[in-house]
Amino acid sequence: xxxxxxxxxxxxxxxxxxxxxxxxxxxxxxxxxxxxxxxxxxxxxxxxxxxxxxxxxxxxxxxxxxxxxxxxxxxxxxxxxxxxxxxxxxxxxxxxxxxxxxxxxxxxxxxxxxxxxxxxxxxxxxxxxxxxxxxxxxxxxxxxxxxxxxxxxxxxxxxxxxxxxxxxxxxxxxxxxxxxxxxxxxxxxxxxxxxxx
Amino acid sequence: xxxxxxxxxxxxxxxxxxxxxxxxxxxxxxxxxxxxxxxxxxxxxxxxxxxxxxxxxxxxxxxxxxxxxxxxxxxxxxxxxxxxxxxxxxxxxxxxxxxxxxxxxxxxxxxxxxxxxxxxxxxxxxxxxxxxxxxxxxxxxxxxxxxxxxxxxxxxxxxxxxxxxxxxxxxxxxxxxxxxxxxxxxxxxxxxxxxxx
Numbered sequence: 001x002x003x004x005x006x007x008x009x010x011x012x013x014x015x016x017x018x019x020x021x022x023x024x025x026x027x028x029x030x031x032x033x034x035x036x037x038x039x040x041x042x043x044x045x046x047x048x049x050x051x052x053x054x055x056x057x058x059x060x061x062x063x064x065x066x067x068x069x070x071x072x073x074x075x076x077x078x079x080x081x082x083x084x085x086x087x088x089x090x091x092x093x094x095x096x097x098x099x100x101x102x103x104x105x106x107x108x109x110x111x112x113x114x115x116x117x118x119x120x121x122x123x124x125x126x127x128x129x130x131x132x133x134x135x136x137x138x139x140x141x142x143x144x145x146x147x148x149x150x151x152x153x154x155x156x157x158x159x160x161x162x163x164x165x166x167x168x169x170x171x172x173x174x175x176x177x178x179x180x181x182x183x184x185x186x187x188x189x190x191x192x193x194x195x196x197x
Numbered sequence: 198x199x200x201x202x203x204x205x206x207x208x209x210x211x212x213x214x215x216x217x218x219x220x221x222x223x224x225x226x227x228x229x230x231x232x233x234x235x236x237x238x239x240x241x242x243x244x245x246x247x248x249x250x251x252x253x254x255x256x257x258x259x260x261x262x263x264x265x266x267x268x269x270x271x272x273x274x275x276x277x278x279x280x281x282x283x284x285x286x287x288x289x290x291x292x293x294x295x296x297x298x299x300x301x302x303x304x305x306x307x308x309x310x311x312x313x314x315x316x317x318x319x320x321x322x323x324x325x326x327x328x329x330x331x332x333x334x335x336x337x338x339x340x341x342x343x344x345x346x347x348x349x350x351x352x353x354x355x356x357x358x359x360x361x362x363x364x365x366x367x368x369x370x371x372x373x374x375x376x377x378x379x380x381x382x383x384x385x386x387x388x389x390x391x392x393x394x
Contacts (some may be wrong), residue, residue, distance in 0.1 A: 018361050019358070019362065031257060162215060
């Protein structure tokens with residue numbers, strides 16, 4: 001059985017819609033603390049995402065050793081290296097959108113699968129997204145329409161929702177933006193007999 | 198007001214999820230007959246899709262002249278030029294999947310907006326999708342799980358559903374695969390005041 005070590009609604013929907021049987025058991029990790037410590041070690045955004053995904057996979061694997069446990073994480077970086085975390089409240093979210101407006105950023109999406117407490121598969125990929133210049137009125141309406149669900153989203157957007165209105169260009173996988181690069185994941189799950197070939 | 202001249206559930210969901218206000222009025226076009234006539238004129242798959250999208254947009258525009266009417270179409274071609282249409286029944290669908298299995302095809306997605314009976318905007322883009330080699334058992338299970346909804350899908354897959362399991366590689370826009378390239382459409386709709394800037 002595949003166990004998704006994430007509470008993300010978007011990831012669960014992707015797995016369910018793709019017809020992949022799975023359980024859900026979010027890992028109770030203090031992401032902010034873990035992230036700060038990883039950055040202090042000098043890790044770049046892709047490697048931070050990979051380390052956090054691994055931490056989540058291993059945490060749940062300790063409780064579900066016989067299962068394949070999938071940990072996931074996303075990080076976001078501007079081209080000048082500025083990292084953007086999940087916003088704690090709407091005011092921070094608004095200032096993040098103002099920062100991202102009119103610029104290209106890279107969203108890194110990492111997945112690690114653990115089995116019996118050991119990482120057995122890893123994948124990281126980046127997507128380059130270019131935000132158009134957003135008006136103040138647009139940002140206000142957008143935050144009102146999307147609501148607090150955005151606080152769980154790195155960068156403050158759900159590409160599968162109204163978030164697509166933020167962008168002028170997207171180069172990379174849609175599934176990676178949602179947070180679960182399905183093609184490489186499915187290829188791995190086929191080798192494990194979790195999905196049929 | 199934007200009027201979607203398509204009954205596609207996937208397209209309606211994309212527009213609704215993106216927060217684009219719209220009506221739906223499918224164009225009662227005999228697609229097979231129109232397609233045959235366009236091909237007889239020697240049009241390639243991208244231009245066939247564009248001509249059909251325009252036909253649908255103009256048909257509905259005659260009844261909704263004051264609105265912006267969006268017609269859409271998709272065509273699918275193998276690299277050797279073979280064209281694949283929507284399957285009329287499950288047996289044809291199965292033979293199409295066997296034909297596409299292990300090969301790369303191009304899915305063309307066209308949109309035309311009409312206003313007062315005149316086309317005012319056009320967009321066509323292609324996506325290259327590579328299908329892995331599908332086992333007979335997989336195809337049988339897949340057709341059973343997805344059901345007759347696939348008969349409305351060029352190529353016999355919904356990428357937003359179990360169809361993602363068919364592919365090893367996808368190069369291009371997710372929204373174009375679903376049948377509504379949202380980024381260029383939203384950019385146009387912003388110039389028309391249909392969505393906010």
